[in-house]
Amino acid sequence: MSFVEVRNVWQRYGSHVVLEGLNLSVEEGEFCTLVGASGCGKSTFLRLLLGQERPSKGQLLLDGVPLAAEPDASRGVVFQRYSVFPHLTVLDNVAIGLELPAAPWLGRLFGARKRAAREAAAQMLQRVGLGASLARYPHQLSGGMQQRLAIAQALITRPRMLLLDEPFGALDPGIRKDMHELLLELWRETRLTVFMVTHDLSEGFHLGTRLLVFDKLRIDPHEPLAYGARITYDIPLNPGRSGAPALPADLPARSPA
Incomplete structure (x- = not known):
């Protein structure tokens, strides 16, 4: 059984569908970076993992048990705006x-x-x-x-899981590089499972052991809010990195969509 299981998760606010049909399995110790256009539900997915919101449909499991309805010590979070x-x-x-x-x-x-x-x-x-x-x-x-x-x-x-929502977006490039090195060092030491939202594709490729791309597969120009985003690409990265599971070099990208 995987550490984190996402089973057919939907999230809607009234008639506005943000996420639809998300399915995902993540092993403990993986570093997942989340990328995609603004408004594609990446931060919403992070809030679901944190327990700030409950899915409209579907299940999120941690070690086979439904995630606690509220944030707890098993999940640490860092936002772009400093929560100090x-x-x-x-x-x-x-x-x-x-x-x-x-x-x-x-x-x-x-x-x-x-x-x-x-x-x-x-x-x-x-x-x-x-x-x-x-x-x-x-x-x-x-x-x-x-x-x-x-x-x-x-x-x-x-915590067993660290959730990061654009944590370095407001930092200068040199400082961001230092923070990348620090984050990778801490990840190797703690064996945390990490989910990190970023708008910087190069950052996502550099840091993650998996890159999850969020996008809308269905668009209705007459009802732009009727359909939500899914994980359209699930790409294994950095297989030789300490803490990442070894993967064959020719393994194709996985796409549950």
Whole structure:
């Protein structure tokens, strides 16, 4: 059984069909990049995986069990807009990810448990290159540093799946290259299953072990919202990369459409 199973998933909002007939199987540890034209449902699919939305039809399974109806610790997420708390220090921004689940009523830990949470947060921040910025606030960080902070937030709970929605779209090319290297290092170390939305096709080819192309197969000019997107191409990439399953060089692209 695959780690993530998507079975005939549809998503519609009233008469607007965004996704139709999605079927997908993903093994644990794969890095899937999602590309396609704007409005083809890539971010909607990510929200379904996160649990922010429920499909109008079909099932999403994690290890054979339906995905939890709400986001939980099994899924970390990083958005293009930095999801950080501006009133908290860098260290507190990450430590709170351990404190809130352990102390849902107060939102705080005390004594040895608090020290352990802060030590774990400091170690994670050191890993993403922010070890010298623990006492700073998000507004004192550059864009690349804020995105490193967002990645540390997403990884501190040790999720099994990491969801990335255009995480590097607002960064300068040089900083994006550094973030690519960091993300691949963390992926190799953690064996996370990654789903990443990007509008940059070269980024999708460079980072992923699979490239999933979203597109509409059916278009009615009189009812442009009547049909949704599907995964029209499923292309294996980078077979020799550590963490990626080895694939024959002549394996054809898979298309469930």
